[in-house]
Amino acid sequence: MTRAFSSEVDPGSREENASKKESPAAGITEDGFLGGQLRLRQPRSGHRAGHDAILLAAATPARPGDRVVDLGAGVGAAGLAVARRVRGIDLVLVEIDPALAELARNNAGTNAIMAEVIVLDVEAGAAAFDDSGLGPDSADVVLMNPPFNDPSRHRASPDGVRERAHVATATTLAGWVHAARRILKSNGQLALIWRADGIAEVLAALDRGFGSLEILPVHGDGTSPAIRILVRATKGGRAPTRLHAALLLNEESGVPNKWVQEVLAGKGELPLARR
Template identity: 45%
Template sequence: MTEELTRDAFLGGKLHLLQPVSGYRAGVDPVLLAASVKAVAGQSVLDLGCGTGAAALCLGARVPGLKLAGVELQPGYAALARRNGGETFEVFTGDVADLPAGLRQRQFDHVIANPPYFDPRRRRAGRDEGRETALGESVPLEKWVRVAGRRLAPKGYAHFIHRIERLPDILGALDHDMGSVEVLPLTAREGRRPELAILRARKSGRGAFVLHAPLVLHEGARHTKDADSYVPAVRAVLRDGAALTF
């Protein structure tokens, strides 16, 4: 990972993160993921594959008083996550498939994850190793889902954001004690096919499966100006740190 860094504003300046100039850089996906979590002060949160800390720290900025922890495979990104979070964010360097000893016996009220979207066998690798590791699926998605479930406390919630075509894999990997599943598809504009989805599941949950109407991110049928076109609810999440309600 390059030593050149930028200091980027999130949530309308409520949060600033150091990120590499060249490499994986957090976009809107971890912000939307964090906004979907119904956490309250005093609860604990584990961010699997936390990168530089975008999802966990966005959640912490919205809900003060959380106990935040994360695990990140790449040492350089883990180091940045520690710098970004300071004493409020406990970051472990390690593999989701083989969690560090400090996490194996712990349980959390919430586990969140923005797993790599792409199978490296089906795409041409880029030049930046850090970005490829962040985006390319080296640990099977099913493993991410099972690890999340096992680290949850009873009645705890797991949240994932991923590509819509991988929903069957996530649903199929949920352990038998994970229920009350809800899926919120995300579509760029009205009338377009959703490309992403946020999935929420509860340990020991007994609620029926719910497929929500897609959340439309942008106004209008197409991009027509050099400015963001987010709908008010999404703009409130990205600019004001608001919650994203299902």
């Protein structure tokens, strides 16, 4: 029996679960990520950070000194995880929801990570980005985990924040990729995660302005279709697309993949992070 993969909840290690703190009055929990190296406060219900964010962070090709922009940062999980792995980056967390942005700001402070937090709609126009200090050619690396659930197959949630964080519109991916392309420098790097059955949408969105694609399919186990794809793309890149060997979350016996567990514990990075 395989362990379920969730984009919302990070089961974490036993140590992390044991150290989880909950504040029912405020509706906030404090959860451990990266083997306890990162402590994040996040809403007890609605959109919650999980494996997707940590895998995205482990696939982000950042270097010390890079300006790294996390679009749709939520409480900051992916961006802060990158900053924990790569010291000395200039981190910017962009989030549309003011309450989540405030949690991201507090999480950065709690973890002693320098980060600028901007309240902004990723699909806003160029002028709004300029006003926020994210003008053209201003970022070295962009990472993003856009809403990717197909609305035709996803039951609507009464929680508006949760719905906005999970369900894609017809323009979501193209709009987010366009924003990334605008703020990235030439040869800048984009890292994103998307559902595997939407790979055609990803390739179409990246067709304008991006190349040198590297794709890492993520499978629950070796017998099941991929459930996610991690993608790295270069602005103006011209190298052929490269498809990496599958990342299996669980071994054939159903035991969690040891290497994946080490990555989730902050002890490694994925191939897409190397450049």
